[in-house]
Amino acid sequence: MTEWIDTHCHLDASEFGADAGSVRERARAAGVAHCVIPAVEVANFDTVRALAHQFDDRYALGIHPLYLAQAGDGDLLALDDALTRYRDDPRLVAVGEIGLDYFVPELAVSPLKERQEHFCRQQLQLARRHDLPVILHVRRSADALLRALREQAPPQGWRGIAHAFNGSPQQAKAFIDLGFKLGFGGAVTYERALKLRRLAAELPLSALVLETDAPDIPPHWLYVTAEQRAAGMARRPNEPAELPRIGAVVAGLRGMAVEALAVATARNAGEGLGVAF
Ligand SMILES: [Zn+2]
Numbered sequence: 001m002t003e004w005i006d007t008h009c010h011l012d013a014s015e016f017g018a019d020a021g022s023v024r025e026r027a028r029a030a031g032v033a034h035c036v037i038p039a040v041e042v043a044n045f046d047t048v049r050a051l052a053h054q055f056d057d058r059y060a061l062g063i064h065p066l067y068l069a070q071a072g073d074g075d076l077l078a079l080d081d082a083l084t085r086y087r088d089d090p091r092l093v094a095v096g097e098i099g100l101d102y103f104v105p106e107l108a109v110s111p112l113k114e115r116q117e118h119f120c121r122q123q124l125q126l127a128r129r130h131d132l133p134v135i136l137h138v139r140r141s142a143d144a145l146l147r148a149l150r151e152q153a154p155p156q157g158w159r160g161i162a163h164a165f166n167g168s169p170q171q172a173k174a175f176i177d178l179g180f181k182l183g184f185g186g187a188v189t190y191e192r193a194l195k196l197r198r199l200a201a202e203l204p205l206s207a208l209v210l211e212t213d214a215p216d217i218p219p220h221w222l223y224v225t226a227e228q229r230a231a232g233m234a235r236r237p238n239e240p241a242e243l244p245r246i247g248a249v250v251a252g253l254r255g256m257a258v259e260a261l262a263v264a265t266a267r268n269a270g271e272g273l274g275v276a277f
Pocket residue numbers: 008010038097213
């Protein structure tokens with residue numbers, strides 16, 4: 001059976017609650033061999049680690065830009081501690097999810113703008129110091145992130161994934177040149193996403209990894225319009241089980257066999273995170 005890697009999946013999200021086990025089972029039945037579960041705040045470090053162990057998955061530890069309103073420098077110390085404590089845990093694969101978000105208006109202006117830049121820089125430094133790849137959240141912030149990455153590049157270069165990538169071809173190339181893989185998910189399934197679909201089609205195959213970002217970023221077949229919702233149609237959370245269908249869309253865009261795309265993207269995920277999937 002074709003095996004897929006979901007390189008970004010929030011299995012600990014409250015949308016899944018006590019159902020995480022059956023969500024993961026459905027994904028496995030659909031061919032998703034491994035998920036990477038990124039943390040978003042210190043409070044969920046233990047949960048993502050426990051889930052990764054329970055499901056034979058991988059995890060990342062970090063503080064997400066959307067979660068730092070209440071976070072302080074103590075949280076950076078807690079992250080440093082956790083990275084030290086779990087240094088020998090083969091399931092810990094990266095520092096993440098970290099990055100910059102200038103899409104959310106409050107985060108794009110003082111004081112949260114400086115605050116997220118501080119957290120991003122400090123966490124890049126931790127990744128360097130602990131010799132770990134990074135999983136990046138990039139929203140309207142590609143150039144600022146590229147600058148920070150260049151300034152702090154480790155001597156051997158970066159490794160990691162720019163998740164839910166949605167930048168220009170030039171920005172894509174810049175991330176790839178720095179050592180990153182680019183994550184594609186539900187957003188690429190919308191026919192109107194012309195630029196993103198073109199990027200997914202034309203990017204070097206070696207740069208491409210797949211993700212669902214579940215429970216967020218629903219593929220078009222799970223999308224429920226405001227009118228449908230008003231009419232009582234429920235929105236089903238996105239799940240890692242959708243990954244193979246997203247993969248089939250990407251394979252279609254690239255005009256390649258689905259199986260070959262699964263093999264290549266699994267290999268790329270392993271390369272980007274420094275593990276053998
Ligand atoms: Zn995420």
